Amino acid sequence: MAAEVYNKLTMLRWASPVMLLLLAIPVGIGLLMVLLPAFGFMPAIGGYEFTLAHWRDLFGVPGIVRSILLSLLAGIVTPAIALAVVFLFMASASATGLDRWVRRFVSPLLAIPHAAAAFGLVFMIAPAGLLARLISPDLTGWDRPADLLIVNDSYGLAMIAGLVIKEIPFLLLVAITVLPQLNPAQRVSMARSLGYGPSVAWLKMVAPGLYPLMRLPLVAVIAFASANVDVALILGPTLPPTLSVRLLGWFGDPDLSMRFMAAAAALLQLGVSLLAVVSWLLGEKMVSKFYRLWVRSGNRLGGDSAIFFLGRTLLPAALVVIGGSMLALFLSSFSLSWRFPHALPASWTVQHWVDAIPGMGTPVFNTLIIAAVSTTIALVLVVGSLEFEQRSDRKQSSAMWLLYLPLLMPQVVFLFGMVVFAEFFYWQPNLWLVIFGHLLFVVPYVFLVLSEAYRRLDPHWSQLAAALGASPSKTFWRIRIPLLLAPALSAMAMGIAISASIFLPTQLLGAGRIATVTTEAIALASGGSRSTIATWALLQSLLPMLGFLVALFVPKILWRNRIGMQEG
Amino acid sequence: MGVREHILELQDVCITLNRQAIVEINRTIKAGEVLTVMGPSGSGKTSLLAYIAGFLGSAFQASGRIVIDGKDVSELPAEQRKAGLLFQDPMLFPHLSVGENLRFGIPQGDTNKQELVMCSLQEIGLAGYADRDPGTLSGGQAARVALMRLLLSRPRVVLLDEPFSKLDATLRSEIRLQVFERLRKAGLPTILVTHDAADAVAANGQVFQI
Ligand SMILES: Nc1ncnc2c1ncn2[C@@H]1O[C@H](COP(=O)(O)OP(=O)(O)O)[C@@H](O)[C@H]1O
Ligand SMILES: [Mg+2]
Numbered sequence: 001m002a003a004e005v006y007n008k009l010t011m012l013r014w015a016s017p018v019m020l021l022l023l024a025i026p027v028g029i030g031l032l033m034v035l036l037p038a039f040g041f042m043p044a045i046g047g048y049e050f051t052l053a054h055w056r057d058l059f060g061v062p063g064i065v066r067s068i069l070l071s072l073l074a075g076i077v078t079p080a081i082a083l084a085v086v087f088l089f090m091a092s093a094s095a096t097g098l099d100r101w102v103r104r105f106v107s108p109l110l111a112i113p114h115a116a117a118a119f120g121l122v123f124m125i126a127p128a129g130l131l132a133r134l135i136s137p138d139l140t141g142w143d144r145p146a147d148l149l150i151v152n153d154s155y156g157l158a159m160i161a162g163l164v165i166k167e168i169p170f171l172l173l174v175a176i177t178v179l180p181q182l183n184p185a186q187r188v189s190m191a192r193s194l195g196y197g198p199s200v201a202w203l204k205m206v207a208p209g210l211y212p213l214m215r216l217p218l219v220a221v222i223a224f225a226s227a228n229v230d231v232a233l234i235l236g237p238t239l240p241p242t243l244s245v246r247l248l249g250w251f252g253d254p255d256l257s258m259r260f261m262a263a264a265a266a267l268l269q270l271g272v273s274l275l276a277v278v279s280w281l282l283g284e285k286m287v288s289k290f291y292r293l294w295v296r297s298g299n300r301l302g303g304d305s306a307i308f309f310l311g312r313t314l315l316p317a318a319l320v321v322i323g324g325s326m327l328a329l330f331l332s333s334f335s336l337s338w339r340f341p342h343a344l345p346a347s348w349t350v351q352h353w354v355d356a357i358p359g360m361g362t363p364v365f366n367t368l369i370i371a372a373v374s375t376t377i378a379l380v381l382v383v384g385s386l387e388f389e390q391r392s393d394r395k396q397s398s399a400m401w402l403l404y405l406p407l408l409m410p411q412v413v414f415l416f417g418m419v420v421f422a423e424f425f426y427w428q429p430n431l432w433l434v435i436f437g438h439l440l441f442v443v444p445y446v447f448l449v450l451s452e453a454y455r456r457l458d459p460h461w462s463q464l465a466a467a468l469g470a471s472p473s474k475t476f477w478r479i480r481i482p483l484l485l486a487p488a489l490s491a492m493a494m495g496i497a498i499s500a501s502i503f504l505p506t507q508l509l510g511a512g513r514i515a516t517v518t519t520e521a522i523a524l525a526s527g528g529s530r531s532t533i534a535t536w537a538l539l540q541s542l543l544p545m546l547g548f549l550v551a552l553f554v555p556k557i558l559w560r561n562r563i564g565m566q567e568g
Numbered sequence: 569m570g571v572r573e574h575i576l577e578l579q580d581v582c583i584t585l586n587r588q589a590i591v592e593i594n595r596t597i598k599a600g601e602v603l604t605v606m607g608p609s610g611s612g613k614t615s616l617l618a619y620i621a622g623f624l625g626s627a628f629q630a631s632g633r634i635v636i637d638g639k640d641v642s643e644l645p646a647e648q649r650k651a652g653l654l655f656q657d658p659m660l661f662p663h664l665s666v667g668e669n670l671r672f673g674i675p676q677g678d679t680n681k682q683e684l685v686m687c688s689l690q691e692i693g694l695a696g697y698a699d700r701d702p703g704t705l706s707g708g709q710a711a712r713v714a715l716m717r718l719l720l721s722r723p724r725v726v727l728l729d730e731p732f733s734k735l736d737a738t739l740r741s742e743i744r745l746q747v748f749e750r751l752r753k754a755g756l757p758t759i760l761v762t763h764d765a766a767d768a769v770a771a772n773g774q775v776f777q778i
Contacts (some may be wrong), residue, residue: 393626460655463623466646467653468673468721475647478672481665563703564662 015384016397022381023440024402030414031270033421037263044423045256054260058268061261063240068272070156070236071243075226075276076283077160079218082167085314086175087207092200092311102172102315107490107551109169109322111544113501115522118162119537120235120325123332123530125158126151128340130328136341144340152238159236164223165325168318171217177452178213182206197304199311206293219277226273227410229257230503230518230557234525243269244412251416252512266416273410326541332534339555352531359520360539367500367516367543370431374438375495378446382491386454387480390462391472403447405441415508422509437505442495449494453487483565485558489551497544517543573599574637574724576620576757581632583615583624591616591778594632597725597757602771605761607778610636613761616778617727620759621653622646636724652723652756654731654747658714660702666713667698673721688716708739715747719754726751726758732767744770 036042040051058064092347093102112120124130128145136142151158184206191201202229232242240246247265250258332338333352335345389396406414415437422433461483465475512519521536528536559565576597583591590612597603605613616625620634623646634642643648660669670685678684689695692712702710711731718726726735732740732749748770751758760771768775 118635393623453701459623460659461661463618463621464655464659465661466623467621467649467651467670467723468717469647469650469675470672471647472645479661483661559663562663562701564660564701 003140004201008027011386012391014238015388016400019381019385019443020399020402023443026418026436026440027409027414029421030417031409032363032539033417033424034263034270034413035417037260037420038267040260042259042263042420043282045259047260054264057261058264061086061246064243066242067246068268069242070241071226071269071272072276072279074156074160074163074228074232074242075222075273076279078163078225078252078288079171079221079280081160081164081216082221083202083214084170085164085168085318086171087203087210088307088311089172089315090175090210090311091199091202091207094184094198094206094306095208102176102433105319106169106173106176107493108545108548109319109498110173111493111501111548112166112322112326112541113497113518113544114162114228115230115234115501115503116329116519116537116541117166117322117325118231119521119525119533120329121158121162121235122151123167123328124321124325124536125161127378130324130331130343130488133341133343142341148368148477151235154237154239156232156237156242159232160225162231162235163228165318165322167221167225167230168315169322171214171221174217174448175210177448179206179210181213182209194300195310196300199307200300200304203307208291209297216401216404216408218280220404222276223273223408223410225267226276227412229412230390230522233522243272244410247416248412251508263416263420266413269410270413284325305560320328326538329534329538329541332531333538352535356532356535356539358518363515363517363520364539364543366431366514367518370435370438370506370516371496371499371543373494374435374442374499375446377435377439378443378495379488379492381443382447382450383454383488386451387476390454390480404444407444411441411504415504419508419511429509429513431510431514433509434506434514437509438502441502442498442506445498446491446495450484450487450491453484457483486551486555492546493544493547493551496547500547501540573755574757575599576759577633577635578620579633579635581616581619581634582630583612583619584629584631585612585627588700593776595774595776597759597774599757600752601757602751602758604768604773604775605759605778606768606775608764609763611778612661613778614729616758617653617761618642620725621648621651621727622649631706644707650722650724652718652721652726654714654718654726654728656730656734658707658710660705660713661709662703662718664676664702665698666694666700666702666705667755669702669713670698670717670720673717674723684720688720689753692716707735708743711735711739711743712746715743715750719750723756726756728758728760728762730761741766741770748772 037047038054040047040049089102119448122129122207125151126132126145127148132140132142132145140146176527184202187209188198188201191205192198196204217538227244229244229248232245236242236245241249243265247262247269250262250265254261277421331345334348334350336347336349336351338345388394418437423427427433459481462475465479466472470478500516501518503522506514506516506519515538517536521533521540524533524536555565577734578597578616581591581593582589583673593616595603605616607613613735615624615628619628620632622644624630632642633640636649660666661672664672667685667689670688671681674681685698686695689697690724692715693714694709694713697705697709702713705713732744735743758771760767762768
């Protein structure tokens, strides 16, 4: 059959190469275009020769070492805490229905944009935040906000907390997605029959197999945490801020000659993120040595109840913090007067929302357009390449990891280079450039969500359809798409959520001229009133949430009379 | 439906996995005949059916010809071979109603699809079930719908992969009887893969041991 069938596949055959090139080339060019100005070469602004002068300037900047250390710290501590919380939870929830229950919550939580979660955390933990109000003045004796630097603390702890509560749902989703490959129930019951406690059994039998499958997503977390801008702008230290925030400032400086130092800083940022990854991998070696000793010790029950307790408290606590943050935003956005120790506003108003409406039009429109177009393109490419993989019965190409390149690199670095590249050709910042930038992040997540489901679909369905005389396209539209509707909608919701929440691609490729809900919300971070910030942060979470609601309820309604389609 | 006699020839078919021949077969199956294929699990029975139906995995190599009604179909894509399939599970498409499942396989040209669906539901004692969710059918009902769906697609050969193994004993002989009778009436050459010697006896035809 080979020749004839193959010809029909030519269109589909292009999906994965196009997708990979679309992602890898801009990242490659972006990195290159940081390299040149970092060493002084950028004719557009008068850099004609290579020099190390900008590096000397960079290292002469006061507080630069501290900025570097802050980024490094966030890059290593964030994944460590998030991973520990996730593993402890999964150990404590092994062999219960709990993970199914949590799975339902995870996607909507993932949908909350980083910036909104960060704002929410501010409203929760700041000296005048919800938490302080709940325990004041009874426990604290405060009848006015304490003069404490809780948010924007100089060690970046608040920033790390903000990152951790957002990375926990992400790592949890990854873990739940890959877990079935490991037959966890079987491993745990085997160990339990040997007398191991359930949580210890999970940590000793399942975790060592699960960790390697999570290494790549963890590198993505390290890259993000060590170089993030939006959370750092809201929760991070200010004197000095993290390296990423500073380099963004230099990049946006009206004095164009600062660009050279910004480029050097971007390259330095790449080095710092790389260092964080390398440190993580070295740390992994050490930890695994001790871990193996513990696994082999044969200790069957030691710590089981402690693990159980921690697992059942830490992760729910993180979820409560996210929930509380959203509640704090909600209260603030409707409060008219809310004096300090009061837990609830004394009077309510919709005025903040009414006031925001005139300014919403353009950002909401831009957000929707960018999300819709980038998600549609991503879905076509991802489904096309998965469908080709199916029809041609090929193994996944080893080049597929390139897909995750934009997530494994610090965004700020290659986006910076892409802007330099665009300026090189005098491309004006425009919507398409921004959409393209979003695509770099939407495609990997859409692929992440959809590929497992696509490959796991029982091949018998398609074989049966073909045997009944259905052409490949009839099989695709009438059988595969309906059977995969729920994961396809989840992938779509994920794409929309990612697009609606990312800040840097819009900010950099749109040169600040294309306003989305996210860029507007973050612009309020310095100087907006509390209620305005709360209103915009909520608005920012609302759009992705809508996508996930659609993904959750459309299949439920559509298949309400189909027993076989429930609980996919 | 006018009965056309079909004939299936497997000429020097050889399926290889990792350079090792796992199945070699050379047989002719006439209209209404059943060839029973038996062999231990993992011996390549399913792979043989997959090769005939047109979706052998790329891990395998195969040589030889599959000839249906005198025409070599070895190079045709699966949907043009017209090889009807039944698996262990009835595998009714879960998102389609019972009627839509039956309709799915009726060839494009047919104008009286609706009527065909109604008649065949009546024939298997499920009149009025057209709009039902297949998830609500009993095992026996689902098995009969699956068989009817196969017949409505007008296959030229039929491949059965342990189709009775999940049915309980009483249902098993009943369904088995129905299946063979209908396939025989339709003049279809059939290959049956099974572990159960009783299946082979009921099939009452050649036996091929892998
Ligand atoms: N997609 C595949 N790739 C590689 N090997 C396979 C694949 N599918 C089945 N096999 C192997 O081919 C052999 C035959 O499998 P199969 O035809 O399913 O056997 P049976 O149906 O007789 O139990 C087995 O050893 C099985 O492990
Ligand atoms: Mg088999």
